[in-house]
Amino acid sequence: MEVGETECGLPSIKKKKSSAVTPMTAAVLFGVDANAEETSTTETPKKIQDRTLGGLLPELSEFEPGVSCESRSHQPHRKNYFQPSKELIQRLRRYEARHRKCAGRARSFFRARESQGEKDDGCRYVVWTAIYGLGNRMITLTSAFLYALLTDRVLLVERTKETTNLFCEPIPNASWLLPPEFTYEWLQSLNESSPQRFAHNNFTDYSDTSTGTADFSYIHLIWNNDDEDKTFFCDESQDQLENVPWLFMRADEYLLPSYFFLSRFKADLDALFPDKEAVFNLLGNYLFQPSDVMWTRITRYYRSYLANHDRLVGIQVRTYQPKSPLPNVLEQLQQCILKNDLLPKVIADDGRSVVKPQTSGLQEPNNGSTVVLMTSLESYYYDSLTEYYLSGPTESGESVTIHQPSHDGTQQTGILVHDIKAWAEIYLLSLSDSLITSGWSTFGYAAHALAGIRPWILFGVVDDQVPDPPCVRAKSVDPCYFHIPVGNIKCPSKDVPDDKHIFPYLQSCEDNNNGVKLVNESSTLEERTKFWHQH
Structure with missing residues (x-):
């Protein structure tokens, strides 16, 4: 890992406004003085945006x-960001106070279970346990954090290599790490065979309110979950879970849109997030600040390769086919770029004449410059x-x-060196002016959601045929939730949400019709009908 310098202050690059979100107002990306007078350009206001991102942090x-976190002191005012609502700012400050009160008391978990009649301290917890790659972990951790906000719980996270090495602690004067008494072996005992698996054993009888006094429950929401596990998204289940002091959650997807199905959370969510597509952008920028080692790596790379250009275009390519790399995926990427004017076309050499360069010698071109950040295995x-781009002007x-x-070459889940590279690339991609990402990729989801940019999404290649169109512009910056419970879930009340409940906030994902994502625009009747026909 790289260590050493911690100075920040990356050079500025030109900004482009986006109609989807509030345009950024800072003159530079890093190291700005919150109270400094603007002197460089007339396009920005006289006062530079504060480092709290509008009160979010x-x-x-x-x-x-003495607790070092250089990235926190030099907030990147990304090119597009959402303004947090007053309600969200207030809720985060209340959460921080609750976290400081309760986090240190979590060590009593094992002692409390062995003793009887211990006094209730009013602290309740949701514990995030890790699974799969860094992108999955970031989107599931964000989902767990919002659940903690909505249920007045304290989020504690498993002591994984990424939580202890990649990110700064987000809560002032308190740790979000699970105490070391919760060993890896103990957490791994919570699985589909665990006696505490939610809705399978101690929560099978919804009419028995005594089950709400259980010490803890394990929420199993990974790929092999079943109908009983999905009753987590029923209001009745949330009533039962309200009195359970400890919830351990393991998930592999972006569960957050499912909270909008729960009537008990709807008013809160509407107040906290007037911009529905802003949920991950706001919570992700709150939670994920690069550690000092990461910040050094990120700033060095940015200065060396990405600074001093007019435009930064991010491209993320991820394929899931056994045979990789794939020439048809390259063709798809090129078509997406050129058909949508994301990068300029090269003048073809017909082989009979020499294409004359537009500048003499090593002189810099005078028609602008674009730098492309490519990320791929x-x-x-x-x-x-x-x-x-070397073949001609x-x-x-x-x-x-x-x-x-x-x-x-391959994803190396849980290998720290690999995760360091992944987090640096996700962060650097999030500084882009425009983005191209691969469908179904949680890596890409995290990058464009942190950026606040609606990316161009590459569809999956089927039968070696380049899709037509090769890519499509995302309808929101928020990630996709692949497996929507609507239509599959069986709640005791049989109260399946109707379209007025979930729309206009949810629409089908561009890269997966079986999934949903949060959007801002109201859906049309045709879109609603199409959605319910599919589900």
């Missing part, structure tokens, strides 16, 4: 002196795109430079 003075797409005269930080 706690003031720096709230954190204990393979180097094939980077090599091919680089060769394309662009039609616009704009220069295009391409960089790829790593190409590990």
Whole structure:
């Protein structure tokens, strides 16, 4: 891992406004003075945006002196961001006070279970347990945090390599890490065979309110969950869980949209998130600040390769086919880029004449420059795109430079060095002016949601055929929840939400018709009918 310098202050790049979200107002990306007068450009206001991202983050003075987190002191005012509501700001400050009160008392878990009649301290917990890759972990941790906000619980996270090495502690003067008494072996004993599995044993009888006094319950929401597990998304289940002091949650998907199905949460969610597509953008930027080691790595790479250009375009390619890399995926990527004018076209050389360069010698081009950040497990797409832009000048005269930080070949879940690269690339992608991401990829979801950018999504290649169209612009910045419970869930009251309950906030995902995502726009009657026909 790289260690050393901690100075920040990345060079500025030009900003583009987005109609989807509030445009960023800072003159530079990092290291700005919150009270400094603007001197560089007339396009930005006289006062620079504060480092709390509009009140989303706690003031720096709230954190204990001596606890280092350089990234927190140099907030990146991303090119697009959502303004947090007053209700969300207030709820986060109340949560922080509750977390400081209760986090230190979590060590009593095992002692409390062995003793009888211990005094109730009013603290209740939801524990996030890790599974799968970094993208999955980020979207599920965010889902668990929102559940903690909505239910007045304290979120504690498993002591994994990424939580202890990649991220700063988000709560002032308190740790979000589960006490070391909760060993890896003990947490792994919570699985589909666990006696405490929600709705399978101690929660099978909804009429028996005594089950609400259980010490803890294990919420199993990974790929092999069943109808009983999904009753977690019933109001009756939430009534039962309200009195359970400890909930241990293991999930592999972005569960957050499902909270909108619960009538008990709807008013809260509407108040906290007027911009429905902003949920991950706000909570993710609250939770995930790079650690000092990560910040050094990120700032070094940015200064060395991505700074001092007019535009930054991020491209993330992930394929799931056994045979990779795939020439048809490259063709799809090129079609997506050129058909949507995401990068300039190259003037083709017909082989009979030399294409004259538009600048002499090593002189810099004067028609603008674009830098492309390519992220993929393979180097094939980077090599091919680089060769394309070296083959001739662009039609616009704009220069295009391409960089790829790593190409590990395969995903290496749980390997710290691999996760360091992944978090750096997710963060750097989130600084882009525009983004192309692969469908079904939680890595891509995390990057564009943190960025507040609606990406161009590459559809999956089927039968070696390039999809038509090759990509589509996302309807919101929020990630997709693949497996929507509606239509499958069986609640005791049989009260399945109607379209007025879930719309206009939820629509089918671009990359998976069986999934849903949070959007801002009201859906049309045709869209609602199509959704219910599919489900």
